[in-house]
Amino acid sequence: MDIDATRILIVDDSAVVRKSLTKLLEESGAEVTAAEDGEKGLEIALSQSFDLIITDVEMPKLGGYALCLKLKNNPATRTTPVIILSTQDSDEAIERGFQAGATAYISKSDAMSQLKKTIEKVLDKSSFKQERTVLVVDDSKTIRFLVEKGLSEAGFHVLTATNGKEGLAMVNIRVPDLILSDINMPEMNGIDFCKQIKTNPEWTKVPFVVMSSHSERSLVRGMIDQGATTYIVKPFNLDQLVVTIENLLSDHFLQLLEDKERLDSERKMMLASIISIVTALEARHEYAQGHSEAVARIVAGMGKALKMAPEEIDLLKIAAKIHNLGYVAIPDKILLKPGKLSDEEYAVMKQHPIEGAHILTSNPALKDIIPALRSHHERYDGAGYPDGLKKEEIHLWARMIAVADTYKALTSVRPYRSAQSKEKALELIADLRGNRLCPKCVDVFMDLINKNPNR
Ligand SMILES: [Fe+2]
Numbered sequence: 001m002d003i004d005a006t007r008i009l010i011v012d013d014s015a016v017v018r019k020s021l022t023k024l025l026e027e028s029g030a031e032v033t034a035a036e037d038g039e040k041g042l043e044i045a046l047s048q049s050f051d052l053i054i055t056d057v058e059m060p061k062l063g064g065y066a067l068c069l070k071l072k073n074n075p076a077t078r079t080t081p082v083i084i085l086s087t088q089d090s091d092e093a094i095e096r097g098f099q100a101g102a103t104a105y106i107s108k109s110d111a112m113s114q115l116k117k118t119i120e121k122v123l124d125k126s127s128f129k130q131e132r133t134v135l136v137v138d139d140s141k142t143i144r145f146l147v148e149k150g151l152s153e154a155g156f157h158v159l160t161a162t163n164g165k166e167g168l169a170m171v172n173i174r175v176p177d178l179i180l181s182d183i184n185m186p187e188m189n190g191i192d193f194c195k196q197i198k199t200n201p202e203w204t205k206v207p208f209v210v211m212s213s214h215s216e217r218s219l220v221r222g223m224i225d226q227g228a229t230t231y232i233v234k235p236f237n238l239d240q241l242v243v244t245i246e247n248l249l250s251d252h253f254l255q256l257l258e259d260k261e262r263l264d265s266e267r268k269m270m271l272a273s274i275i276s277i278v279t280a281l282e283a284r285h286e287y288a289q290g291h292s293e294a295v296a297r298i299v300a301g302m303g304k305a306l307k308m309a310p311e312e313i314d315l316l317k318i319a320a321k322i323h324n325l326g327y328v329a330i331p332d333k334i335l336l337k338p339g340k341l342s343d344e345e346y347a348v349m350k351q352h353p354i355e356g357a358h359i360l361t362s363n364p365a366l367k368d369i370i371p372a373l374r375s376h377h378e379r380y381d382g383a384g385y386p387d388g389l390k391k392e393e394i395h396l397w398a399r400m401i402a403v404a405d406t407y408k409a410l411t412s413v414r415p416y417r418s419a420q421s422k423e424k425a426l427e428l429i430a431d432l433r434g435n436r437l438c439p440k441c442v443d444v445f446m447d448l449i450n451k452n453p454n455r
Contacts, residue, residue, distance in 0.1 A: 004297060005303070006119070008030050008031070009044060010025075011036075011056060011067065012034070013037055018036070021111070022034055025115075028116060037062065041053070041055060042071070045080070053071065053081070054082075054115075055083070055084060058087075064085075065084075068084065072101035083102065083115075084102045085107075086105065132156055134157070134245060135176040135178070136181075138185070143211070150238035151245070154246075162185070163188055164181070167179070167193055168193060171203060175202065180209045180211060180241075181194065181211065194208055194223050194227065195226055198228075208227065210223050211234055212233055230244070267365050270363065271366075277328060278322050282324075291412065295320045298320075298448070300316065300317050300320075305444050315369055319373060319401065323401050325356035326354065326373070327352050328359070329355035330349060350377070350385050360373060372395055372398045376402055376405060378398060379436045380394070381435045394438070402437055404445065410429075426449065429445070429446070
């Protein structure tokens with residue numbers, strides 16, 4: 001996970017530290033908010049949401065350990081990772097930090113060199129340590145009560161349902177990390193419930209544990225054949241149940257992690273080569289250098305503001321980084337021409353979205369981003385190219401890229417004109433809202449730029 005578009009709160013009473021950390025993290029694309037003491041930090045942490053909080057130890061009003069404890073005891077901030085930044089690095093100080101619930105501890109002297117690496121690690125860990133949810137499906141009130149109590153005490157988040165039908169409705173709303181189900185239930189029994197879960201590709205990986213009685217042995221075998229993970233015989237001991245669930249979840253998570261890592265590394269290799277092509281293309285004309293990277297940073301911030309899932313933001317960033325991949329098919333005499341293009345040359349240049357999309361069609365891992373490449377020159381009013389799409393017919397990612405692309409193009413030097421000032425560029429973007437550019441995307445963009453003046 002990288003730091004880009006991560007919302008970070010820095011709490012430190014030293015203005016110098018706040019300033020240098022803010023600069024360091026903003027350069028990596030993070031959105032940084034700073035507070036000058038623990039009390040102010042707590043107030044901000046409770047009123048906005050952050051991916052990470054970094055705090056000093058000795059501060060007026062409320063110190064770092066106390067702040068950390070307060071954050072960990074508040075349901076709104078309990079899961080937000082906290083990094084303690086301190087001038088002391090004695091074992092005792094470090095221990096105190098962890099006791100207060102901190103995820104990591106860095107000494108101030110190492111901060112400049114270690115901070116970014118530590119943040120990446122902490123963010124990776126927290127995205128995999130999200131609260132684990134177990135769905136308990138049983139028609140017996142007593143069993144639901146006992147199992148819920150036992151599992152909650154062990155730190156699981158527990159949802160309950162009284163039969164398979166109700167369970168299915170709950171899975172539809174939120175996919176649990178594990179399902180624990182009885183067999184004999186009214187409306188929909190455990191066998192049909194298990195079948196529904198295991199035949200849906202989105203749910204099939206969720207471990208399904210059957211709670212059975214001795215007399216139901218043959219039914220259990222059928223359910224295991226259908227994909228149930230394992231079974232536990234009633235009456236069971238709650239400690240034994242917790243251990244079984246923990247083991248299953250850790251295996252399950254490891255498997256998911258492995259699958260994800262394998263896919264990621266395959267995709268990364270492929271992407272690295274595509275991105276290097278785009279970088280090489282951009283490197284050939286001075287004014288385009290770093291353009292796509294900058295566009296990617298902006299759309300990532302916009303995606304976050306739109307509450308897109310992290311996986312979607314990752315894909316959106318890739319799309320932005322390679323949106324001009326099609327340049328590879330445009331002859332140099334047009335692509336690198338220093339002056340304005342003739343009508344014929346412009347017509348060739350306008351082929352680049354089609355060419356870029358075409359290159360990606362042979363690549364199944366990247367098929368989701370094809371519309372973003374193909375449509376990044378469409379206009380909201382329908383006057384763009386290559387397909388003349390309008391409004392929501394244009395893929396959202398393409399509409400977002402169009403806004404960031406326009407802004408970055410305006411604020412950079414082009415062979416035929418000098419760079420516009422940021423203010424002038426924002427004025428021009430506002431004029432394009434609703435005709436050339438998607439109004440919703442422009443609003444999100446303006447909000448982002450206003451909040452992060454140095455973008
Ligand atoms: Fe383009």
